[in-house]
Amino acid sequence: MSDVTTTTPALEAHGVRRAFGAVQAVVHADLSVRPGSVTALIGPNGCGKTTLMLMLAGLLRPDAGDVRVGGLSPTTAPKAARTAVGWMPDVLGTWESLTCRETLVTFARAYGLSPADADARAFSLLERVHLAELAAQPARVLSRGQKQRLSLARALVNDPPVLILDEPASGLDPRSRVELRDLVRELGAEGKAVFVSSHVLAELDEMVDDAIFMSKGVTLGADADAEVARARTRWRLVAVEGDLALALARQSREFAVENVPTGSAAVVSVADDADAAALVAALVGDGIKVARIAPVGSALEQAYLTMETERR
């Protein structure tokens, strides 16, 4: 029984399409986000990410296709579907003269919480996004990053099972980004389905379980997944002594030698940590002095860039 509930997607879209006049913003989108998982939406500017998220948040009606939030369709049960979602827009709109606390209390009340509950909720959320000291400050004095955090708190105010975050990391300083990443992971661990778009792909790499690539209004399915899987097997190996190329060729592995000022380096295909350990042992046995071995940068970034070049 519990098996059924955990595998039912919290957020689904099938064949979703949406145009604004003559502009086809989303051509065909398929996705599925499980409860307790974090899924990234990745794509270049203007590929339809925000439009897709608006449809998932119940603010925009798809021209065709089906959207489900916890099994509910925003088209036929608008209020139930949209209140099951916490949506953080890419545009930062704040009521300039209201304080942070008042803003959150107002939103909590707008979701039907009692005044006392709304107060408590606002207080705990301000703590959670580290804005407690600014609780009594009007929103107009907040910096961009602080507004971003307030916006995130706003998306959490109704304690929704599904979170849709549109570019939550933009404008955040490095410290806040790390905190955002931890918060998103926490939310996922709490059982929420998190759907997040971002341009900072290295950041996403560390917080997402799945990624959906989007290009020109189309979500890319299996190809993209394969590309990410392939990118994840790319590890960089640096040796201070020994003929690395020869040793790798002897291991019959796929590799590409890189030019470095001292020693030698190569990008090599590695299945997982155990495989990496086995490779290091073999190379050391061959008399190669291995200095470092680690995955090459962000898998999502590599996959994104590879696909972008292919599509050009």
Place this chain on the structure above:
Amino acid sequence: MTTTSVSPLAAGSPQSVRREAWRVSLSGVRLVAALELRQRVRSTKWKWALASVAVLIGGVTVLVWAATRAFGAEDSGAPGDITFGLVVFFVLFLGLVVSPTLSATSINGDVRDGTMAPLQATALSAADIVLGKLLASWAASLAFLAVALPFIVIAYFDGRMPALAMLTVMLVLAGELLVVCAIGLGWSALTARTSASAVLTYTTVAVLVAVLPIIFGLLSVTFMDEVTVTSSSREYVYVDDAPQGAGQPDGPRAGIPDDAQRDEQGNYYVCRDYTYTTSVPRTDRLWWLLAVNPYVIVSDSAPSPRLSEDYYFADVGILSGIKLAVRGARVGPTTFADDCDNQLTYEEQQRRDRIDSLPAVWPWGLAVQALLAAGGVVLGVRRLSVPYGTLPTGSRVA
């Protein structure tokens, strides 16, 4: 096992989805209104605005009072009604100027600032948001009216209007402000740019206040009808002034017709009817152009001081004057002009009775304005219902 479940068909039908946007909750409306007012009170120089309005209305009240006194007509009682009328009109004028600024940017302004979409994403219905905004802008306009109230009361005590007039004037002024707020809300829902909605709201007010009366005037003189008018005028009879007998000063005399009457100077005259045709405006077909005018509605709804029977051209003050003029316009062209008798003629009395028996003009005007206001609210709710089907051109969701 009992399960209460909504049939999926009923829950998902387009009608029920549309009904969801219209579901009004008292707490939701209050929340939005409180939010709007709190923002407005903090972001504007609220006290200064009210104080300057008080100074403005106070100054005009004093000037109007002084001006009517300068005409020195204290004995007729009419100038006092003019003070009341002019002060009420000035307050209405200010209200019509101020109210659009409070509501005409409330929807498209929030959409532009990006604060609307997060609110639409909550459990609030579109009707909650629209009615909350309407309530807030109306409450803000009522604050201006409250500032004007003392001056209206002062002006009232300077005249002879019935006490009820003060109540009707305040209620109608409040109603007019609500209508203008709702019209502004409607325009702010229809247009993406705040400057456009502000201009359109002022234009709508200008049409009601000035453009329709101008059209009324132009149509009146353009389309005139020929009518036959019977005019009665005095024809004096002069006879040689023979010395009169002391015992019979008013006795019949040679050369004086039997139906002759004598005027204040003792001269004899007879009433003679003449018939002629003339072109007259058919105001009875055009009066409705004036009925939607806020000034006419305020004037027409205020009870008048009792019109004197013996005074032909009774000076009734400004509100009742407009009321009589508009109601007179409804009756249509007069076909009898009496310049002979020095009392109300039967025809004139009948005409006045007809005017009195006509239903009042203001319910029609107010009904049309209520339709405009309702239209504004409907447009607002349609604009804010999510999920959006089509978006207004030039706007985005968030």
